[in-house]
Amino acid sequence: KRTDEDQKNACAYLDPLWFNSYVNGDKEQKSRILRWTKKLKIFSRKCVFVPIVRWGHWNLLVLCHFDETDCSDAKKGPRMLLLDSLNTTDPKRFIRGIYEIEEREESVHFIKKIRLEFPKVPQQNGEECGIYVLYFIHCFLQNGKLAQVLENKTLEEDFSQLFDDGTFDPEELENFRKDVHAFQVERSTETGQ
Numbered sequence: 759k760r761t762d763e764d765q766k767n768a769c770a771y772l773d774p775l776w777f778n779s780y781v782n783g784d785k786e787q788k789s790r791i792l793r794w795t796k797k798l799k800i801f802s803r804k805c806v807f808v809p810i811v812r813w814g815h816w817n818l819l820v821l822c823h824f825d826e827t828d829c830s831d832a833k834k835g836p837r838m839l840l841l842d843s844l845n846t847t848d849p850k851r852f853i854r855g856i857y858e859i860e861e862r863e864e865s866v867h868f869i870k871k872i873r874l875e876f877p878k879v880p881q882q883n884g885e886e887c888g889i890y891v892l893y894f895i896h897c898f899l900q901n902g903k904l905a906q907v908l909e910n911k912t913l914e915e916d917f918s919q920l921f922d923d924g925t926f927d928p929e930e931l932e933n934f935r936k937d938v939h940a941f942q943v944e945r946s947t948e949t950g951q
Contacts, residue, residue: 765899770798774809777819780852781812792859801860805874805898807892816887817842837873841894843881850874869904886935888919893934899925 772795780791781878800806801824808819820839840847854869 762899769805769807769899770800770803771807771809771895772798774811774816775848777808777810777814777847777852780855788855789859792855795856796859800856801862807895808849808852808896809895810842810849811888812847815844815892817844817847818891819847820894820898821853835872835873839875839877841877841879841891842888843879843890884936889935889938890931892938893931896934 776791776794780788783791798806803821803825804823806821806824808821810817818841818886820841822839824836838849838853840849850869853872853902857869858927879894
């Protein structure tokens, strides 16, 4: 609700269960998920959020600049950021499927050149990883430094440093967590009525 409409429209997000269903699904299920993905027009977005839940653990894959076809410039070309405190996911197979369903001309060799980065993220405790995923999305949409990644501007520092320099403020995260829990309570009350 607090996010600017233009910023929201520049981005898209996938259902959190699609990745897991794609990885573990049969051929028909994979095809169905890729058809749903095609409707999001990933290759016309600055950023696509792919929340992933596997084995009860949440992480976030961020597809940046997939509207670009030049992988030679690591800062401006297509890149994937996997925000995962456990580093448990490999999204390349899913990305190949997305390229195929979109009937893109890029080859498998091109897809292999897309940078997959694993920024160091704060270690989460227990059941909080889902809230962290929501918080990371919030930060991408709200934070000026992270918005630079979306706008093809070069970052002077490694992306991982954004977690160490106060960009992800623990107090802001705590307030965000409280907002999420308040929203959950509100929805439960509405559903109960």
